[in-house]
Amino acid sequence: MNVVRSSRIAKTLTLGVSVVLASAMLVAPARAATEITFQTNNSGTARDMWDALTAAYMKANPDVTIKVNYVPGGVEGDALLKSQLASGTAADVFIYNVGALLQAIDPVRNLVNLKNEPWMKTVNTGFIPSATGADGGIYAAPFGTAMGGGILYNKKVYSQLNLKVPLTWNEFMANNAKIKKAGIVPVINSFKDSWTTQLFVLGDHFNVAAAMPGFEKKFTANKIVLADNKATLAGFSYLEQIRKAGYTNKDAAATTFAKALEYLALGKGAHYPMLSAGIDTIVTNFPTKAPDIGFFAQPGTNAKSNGATVWMPSGIYISKTTKVLEEAKKFVAWTVSKESFQVQNKVVPPSGPYFIKGAPVSGNLTGVFTDLYNYMQKPGASYPALEFLTPVKGPNLSQICVEIGTGQKTALQGAKSYQKDLEKQSQQLGLAGW
Secondary structure: HHHHHHHHHHHHHHOOOHHHHHHHOOOOOOOOOOOEEEEEEEEEHHHHHHHHHOOOHHHHHEEEEEEEEEOOOOHHHHHHHHHHHHHOOOOOEEEEEEHHHHHOOHHHHHHHOOOOOOHHHEEEOHHHHHEEEOOEEEEEEEEEEEEEEEEEEEEHHHHHOOOOOOOOOHHHHHHHHHHHHHHHHHHHHOOOOOHHHHHHHHHOOOHHHHOOOOOOHHHHHHOOOOOHHHHHHHHHHHHHHHHHOOOEEEOHHOOOOHHHHHHHHOOEEEEEEEEEEHHHHHHHHHOOHHHHEEEEEOOOOOOOOOOOEOOOOOEEEEEEEEEHHHHHHHHHHHHHOOOHHHHHHHHOOOOOOOOOOOOOOOOOOOHHHHHHHHHHHHOEEEEEOHOOOOOOOOOOOOHHHHHHHHHOOOHHHHHHHHHHHHHHHHHHHOOOOO
């Protein structure tokens, strides 16, 4: 070390003082790094994804530093973001839902309109309505893939018990009876993470829409009473039926999302009502078990009308309070670039189609991806989730579903409670008819 240092000193002295001073004058002053604050949920998969994405972006843009804040999801995360927006302390860029929950954070007032950004031309038009504000502005870039809301299931269990994918609820319950008899938990519930409890209700919208044409318009105008319609009551009743039949795990109240996926991956449970993106966590935590997992649409009453309820990806937003708007826009533009998708595919193989035209799909694609893709390719076999077709959504559905699933409320009581929740939220949003 000393030899190298001495050599460098000698060389400098040999160059002469005038040359050194001239060289110093030619060096451009260092540019101060721009810091972008970014916020997303704290799930393990999200951390892996955004650690990789932000690292890649900062490597390509060494004059930018991205400070990531990981926060809880669900009701707690909703409340935190609303508080941040109200107080002007929101991150420069953040991940959040699109659809009804977007309207609840008043995008016109709080977010930057991205409608005229050049990359917007590459966004699949199916995403646009769910990211649009009351003024016609488009406030989000899509992040992630389409998700199916239905049932993740263990294909090995199905094979061992010679079961077929059910097309009706009665067939599903018959499968559950055989699974329980074999000593395996038929339906995994994870009430510890309350947001996970909503899938029997929200994932049933394909069936509701099939049974009640024009439902969304009537629902938005407050022309639907959930408890009075068999189709809209069904999702609530499914939670009650599973509990009464003893088809769920005994530790459901203490089970988290991650633990539920562990049970499913290891074959301790056969079904998990969940978004198809749940496979991402299994790929990360139990990669050798991922091929054992499949996806099917939530069964309804009509085998001839069987299809998947589809969720839009999350949105990437820019807060109006940002002081680094141009850098924030560059970062958001990069998230929908080919380079970003290459990083995403390496972290977790896509669990569904991306909503950017020409986005590369690579990696070991899962059976869940294939199952959902097949639903979306078949005419009439997929339909958007309700929250992407109406601004009406109550904030307390997850807690109500926990109460039904644990026996604190009947399905009928839960439906009536959610009706009141809808009324309160819609009145706060100033929606006509409420």
